[in-house]
Amino acid sequence: MGIGAICLVAVGVAHGEPAAPDPHELIEAAIDHQRSATSYSELRMLIHRPDWQRTLSIVAWTRGLSDALIRFTAPAKDAGNAVLQLDEKMWTYTPKLNRVIRLPFSMMSQDWVGSDLSYNDLSRNDNVLQHYRLAVVDIGEADGLAAYTIEAVPFDSAPVVWGKEDWVVRDDYITLSQTFYDQDLKPLKRMETLEIGEMGGRIVGTRMRMSKLDEDDHYTEMEFIDMDFDLPLEDRLFTTFTLQSGSVPTSGRDG
Amino acid sequence: MVLPLKLLFQLSVRNIFRHKRRNGMLLAAIVVAVGAVVCTSSLIRGFQYDMADAAVANLTGHVKILAPGYLDDPNIGKSFELAETWRPDVADEELAGWAARVRVPAVIMSERGTRGVQFVGIDPAQEHISFIGSVAVEGEHLADASDGRILVGRALAEQLETGAGRRLVIITQGHDGLNRESGFRIAGLYDAEGTGLEKMFVFTGVDTLQKMVGADVYTEISIRLRRDPVLFQLKASLVEFFTGLDVLNWQELEPQAAAMFVFADSAFFIWYFIMMGALVFGLVNTLVTSVMERVRELGMLRALGMRSRGVVAQVVLESSVLMLIGVAIGIATGWLAVLSMGDGIDLTQWAEGIEAFGMRGKLVPVPLADDIVLIGLMSVVLGVVASLYPALRIVRIKPLEALRR
Numbered sequence: 001m002g003i004g005a006i007c008l009v010a011v012g013v014a015h016g017e018p019a020a021p022d023p024h025e026l027i028e029a030a031i032d033h034q035r036s037a038t039s040y041s042e043l044r045m046l047i048h049r050p051d052w053q054r055t056l057s058i059v060a061w062t063r064g065l066s067d068a069l070i071r072f073t074a075p076a077k078d079a080g081n082a083v084l085q086l087d088e089k090m091w092t093y094t095p096k097l098n099r100v101i102r103l104p105f106s107m108m109s110q111d112w113v114g115s116d117l118s119y120n121d122l123s124r125n126d127n128v129l130q131h132y133r134l135a136v137v138d139i140g141e142a143d144g145l146a147a148y149t150i151e152a153v154p155f156d157s158a159p160v161v162w163g164k165e166d167w168v169v170r171d172d173y174i175t176l177s178q179t180f181y182d183q184d185l186k187p188l189k190r191m192e193t194l195e196i197g198e199m200g201g202r203i204v205g206t207r208m209r210m211s212k213l214d215e216d217d218h219y220t221e222m223e224f225i226d227m228d229f230d231l232p233l234e235d236r237l238f239t240t241f242t243l244q245s246g247s248v249p250t251s252g253r254d255g
Numbered sequence: 256m257v258l259p260l261k262l263l264f265q266l267s268v269r270n271i272f273r274h275k276r277r278n279g280m281l282l283a284a285i286v287v288a289v290g291a292v293v294c295t296s297s298l299i300r301g302f303q304y305d306m307a308d309a310a311v312a313n314l315t316g317h318v319k320i321l322a323p324g325y326l327d328d329p330n331i332g333k334s335f336e337l338a339e340t341w342r343p344d345v346a347d348e349e350l351a352g353w354a355a356r357v358r359v360p361a362v363i364m365s366e367r368g369t370r371g372v373q374f375v376g377i378d379p380a381q382e383h384i385s386f387i388g389s390v391a392v393e394g395e396h397l398a399d400a401s402d403g404r405i406l407v408g409r410a411l412a413e414q415l416e417t418g419a420g421r422r423l424v425i426i427t428q429g430h431d432g433l434n435r436e437s438g439f440r441i442a443g444l445y446d447a448e449g450t451g452l453e454k455m456f457v458f459t460g461v462d463t464l465q466k467m468v469g470a471d472v473y474t475e476i477s478i479r480l481r482r483d484p485v486l487f488q489l490k491a492s493l494v495e496f497f498t499g500l501d502v503l504n505w506q507e508l509e510p511q512a513a514a515m516f517v518f519a520d521s522a523f524f525i526w527y528f529i530m531m532g533a534l535v536f537g538l539v540n541t542l543v544t545s546v547m548e549r550v551r552e553l554g555m556l557r558a559l560g561m562r563s564r565g566v567v568a569q570v571v572l573e574s575s576v577l578m579l580i581g582v583a584i585g586i587a588t589g590w591l592a593v594l595s596m597g598d599g600i601d602l603t604q605w606a607e608g609i610e611a612f613g614m615r616g617k618l619v620p621v622p623l624a625d626d627i628v629l630i631g632l633m634s635v636v637l638g639v640v641a642s643l644y645p646a647l648r649i650v651r652i653k654p655l656e657a658l659r660r
Contacts, residue, residue: 088434105426105434106362109369157403159424159436161366182366183421 023134023150026169031065031126033173034204036229038063046221047115056113065126067238071246072113081113084243085123093243100240109161116189116210116220128165131158143196146171162188174205187213200227258568267573274545281541282581285634288534289585292630294592296523297620301599303519304621310512311505312386313452314356314375316477318490319508321501325474326508331359331430334472335500343478344492351479354381357464358474361427363407363457365415372411372457374427376464384479386447387458394419394443402460404442408453412444419443425457430470437467448617523626531634535641542574542645553649554657563650570646571639578638582631590627593620 038061045056057074071082080095090103108119128134131154138149150167154160163183168176179190189212193205204227211219236242271278311317325333334357343353354377361374378400382388387406397406405423412418419441426436439459447453465471480489493502506513546553553566599619 104362105436106369106371109364154422154438156422156438156440158438159426160438161364161422161424163366180366183417188366 020136020139020148023136024129026148027128027134027150027167029173030169030175034175035062035065038231038233040228040231041224042226043222043224045115048219050217061233061237063233063238069238069243080246082243082246083122084238084240086238090119090123091240091243100244116212116218128152131155131160142170142176147176172203174203189213199224200229202229258565263565263569263572266569267576270545270573271577277541278577281538282577284534284537285578285581286585286588288530289582289630289634290588290592292527292530293586293589293627295526296626296630297593297622298618299519299523300621300623300626301619303516305619306512307516310509311479314385314477315505315508316384316479318478318493318502318504320476320493320497321503322474323501329358329360330428331468331470331474334474336471337473343489345489349481351481352381352384353476353478354378354384355473355476357461359427359468361425364424365417368415370411370414373455374425374464375456375458376461377458378461384477386452387445390445390447392443392445397442397458397460400460401462402442403463404459405439406443406445406458407441408456409444409446410450410453417441427468429468435467527630527633531637535637538574538638538641539644542570542642543648546570546645546649550649550652550657550660554654557654558658566650567646571642574638574642575635578635582634586627586631590622593622596620
């Protein structure tokens with residue numbers, strides 16, 4: 001409280017917006033906005049490196065914050081590879097091996113299929129709500145809407161390696177960027193929303209980019225082609241059986 | 256008839272001095288060989304003791320108490336409870352110390368890396384018996400058993416690109432089988448001699464780790480003694496006390512180190528026989544030459560009534576005197592060489608390689624009196640054996656034949 005809070009209030013007033021909202025609610029709403037109770041999405045993932053790049057096609061279903069099934073559909077080499085997340089646990093399936101493998105915790109911080117996203121990035125975005133001290137540190141403007149910068153500093157005993165995270169969340173709960181800092185507070189990687197559009201009946205980020213900030217020209221872009229929210233999903237979708245059989249992709253859309 | 260030993264001895268010594276250059280060369284060869292054997296044997300002993308010591312200090316101790324199956328599948332489920340008041344049943348003057356620890360496999364993560372490690376909960380006050388009690392620490396050592404920070408090896412910190420004062424995340428299995436993860440602040444970086452240990456062990460207070468795994472249990476008790484003999488007696492009493500648990504001595508826990516220990520014993524003899532074997536051929540050659548030039552002389556002595564065993568004794572004495580002088584100077588030289596190595600040869604440059612042999616960064620020679628006496632005795636025996644062939648050869652020539660040459 002004190003001077004800092006007064007300044008923030010002053011900024012808020014200058015923009016004609018309500019005073020800084022609760023950062024906790026803001027992030028919770030932002031995560032919920034992108035995933036909702038259930039969601040279905042089709043996207044293209046572009047992995048870019050200085051001397052090569054490749055594109056993968058993906059379909060994904062999510063339920064709540066904890067369950068997700070992600071399946072590659074193209075190129076042929078990768079088609080059929082899939083990841084299942086249930087709470088904290090993750091499994092991968094590779095058709096070439098015809099085997100479901102439970103990912104050990106030690107692998108969760110590794111890169112996912114050679115992209116700039118780690119398995120943790122896929123699964124644990126919501127731990128920011130539990131393990132960090134959140135504070136709105138800046139209120140700016142983006143496309144005519146207020147954009148809140150939230151600084152998230154992990155608690156001392158939190159199972160989090162980062163020094164801090166910065167989230168920029170627009171007033172309509174679209175996450176504009178998320179930056180990860182090391183413990184020297186040097187930025188290491190950043191997820192940015194490059195395009196925002198309407199999809200599945202709501203305004204969401206439709207193109208996002210995760211860049212490694214300590215390496216030039218390393219980034220992974222996700223471009224959403226189709227999205228649907230709050231569709232009925234069968235329980236059997238989020239099972240290792242479905243992960244392996246790959247039977248749902250055609251029927252899942254319409255539930 | 257008693258041999259005229261005094262006369263024979265005089266003859267032998269004079270014969271040695273008759274060919275100063277030739278025998279001088281031979282003496283030099285003996286000195287070099289014996290000196291080298293003394294020197295290398297103390298290095299081999301140094302290696303052997305260092306290795307055994309490292310094996311024991313490497314969180315092993317002379318005896319260790321483990322839950323059955325822990326060695327095959329080390330996890331917190333393979334643990335046991337320990338009464339607060341327990342202490343090993345050994346006289347104080349025999350006991351170097353003991354430590355109860357929790358040791359579990361864990362994954363450690365920084366912003367930039369992930370590694371698998373052994374996460375060890377210790378009471379720093381008990382750890383003077385292991386390497387972690389005496390390592391150099393950059394930053395702070397753990398304060399007590401309830402210290403909630405961690406101590407990380409320097410090599411591991413370099414891999415994880417982190418340092419003292421930073422936070423790391425550690426994931427391990429709880430007593431209920433579910434994963435536990437928590438952030439820990441690094442108290443300090445320790446510098447073990449050799450990067451293997453530094454990459455393998457991460458330490459924290461034992462109370463902290465018990466809290467993390469959610470059970471007031473230990474996975475091991477390690478006991479270190481001042482000397483070996485009480486080991487068997489202690490082991491027996493421990494087996495009786497800890498029914499249902501495994502009680503293992505260091506040879507069982509570190510079979511590779513124990514095998515190397517035995518191998519070093521034989522390496523000493525192998526080395527000795529290579530060096531001395533080469534020398535013996537030189538000795539035989541010189542003696543044959545010197546005896547064959549004196550065929551007429553020895554023939555005359557025998558014609559005058561000296562027994563053939565007298566002749567044999569003369570040659571054997573000649574060889575033995577030469578050997579004795581050589582061995583004396585050789586041992587002195589070897590001893591000086593060992594002294595000149597002072598407090599050891601610095602091998603830290605090759606730390607990675609020598610670690611495979613369970614050694615540490617410094618090779619300190621350990622000259623054992625037993626070894627040196629053995630080297631001296633065996634050399635003299637070899638001298639006698641080597642002189643038998645030339646002596647018998649000369650005795651086989653009849654005195655008349657000898658005189659006619």
